[in-house]
Amino acid sequence: MRSRRGVLGAALALLSSTSLVAACQAKDATPAEANKAKGGADHASHAPAAMSTVAFIEVWKTPNCGCCKLWIKILEKEGFKVKANNVAQTAGIRTKLGIPDDMGSCHTGLIAGFAIEGHVPASEIKRLLTEPESLRQQVIGLSVPGMPIGSPGMEMGTKRDKFDVMLVLKGGKSRVYQSYEALA
Numbered sequence: 001m002r003s004r005r006g007v008l009g010a011a012l013a014l015l016s017s018t019s020l021v022a023a024c025q026a027k028d029a030t031p032a033e034a035n036k037a038k039g040g041a042d043h044a045s046h047a048p049a050a051m052s053t054v055a056f057i058e059v060w061k062t063p064n065c066g067c068c069k070l071w072i073k074i075l076e077k078e079g080f081k082v083k084a085n086n087v088a089q090t091a092g093i094r095t096k097l098g099i100p101d102d103m104g105s106c107h108t109g110l111i112a113g114f115a116i117e118g119h120v121p122a123s124e125i126k127r128l129l130t131e132p133e134s135l136r137q138q139v140i141g142l143s144v145p146g147m148p149i150g151s152p153g154m155e156m157g158t159k160r161d162k163f164d165v166m167l168v169l170k171g172g173k174s175r176v177y178q179s180y181e182a183l184a
Contacts, residue, residue: 055129057116058083060093061107068107071119071153078122080111103143103168115141115168119151124165124178140168142177150183158183 061068097115105118150160167177
């Protein structure tokens with residue numbers, strides 16, 4: 001029988017080698033692939049229990065965008081830990097993460113290897129994190145294209161335009177993930 005120390009040492013060696021392999025594989029990866037290869041060390045995991053702990057989302061936005069700041073406050077209120085990065089423009093980040101131009105908006109986020117583009121409701125981000133692995137493996141992220149009135153961070157009283165949260169899939173396709181009806 002092995003001693004506890006021997007078993008613990010073997011387990012630590014296995015964990016270390018797994019981390020090294022992941023780091024090497026992530027060297028030339030996109031930000032989403034690198035995050036996934038790291039095992040989500042800086043972001044919430046893909047596990048269904050991802051929201052049982054604080055989920056980390058990194059956001060790229062322009063410095064003076066007020067609606068981006070409001071969206072971030074909403075995410076924080078919903079339990080997300082947010083790191084905001086001010087950049088001159090977000091198109092480069094969006095492209096690196098695989099979000100097509102027609103799905104673009106004013107800010108881009110990355111959580112658990114998924115791109116989050118625009119004014120996506122926190123509930124839909126949480127839902128994505130708890131989807132079955134078979135679906136998550138097909139997904140680049142979520143997008144609310146444009147800046148629809150009444151979407152999170154774009155509130156104007158009780159008015160809301162109809163908008164769709166789009167599921168952006170690998171291979172360039174997308175489909176409606178959730179629709180929000182217009183409110184007068």
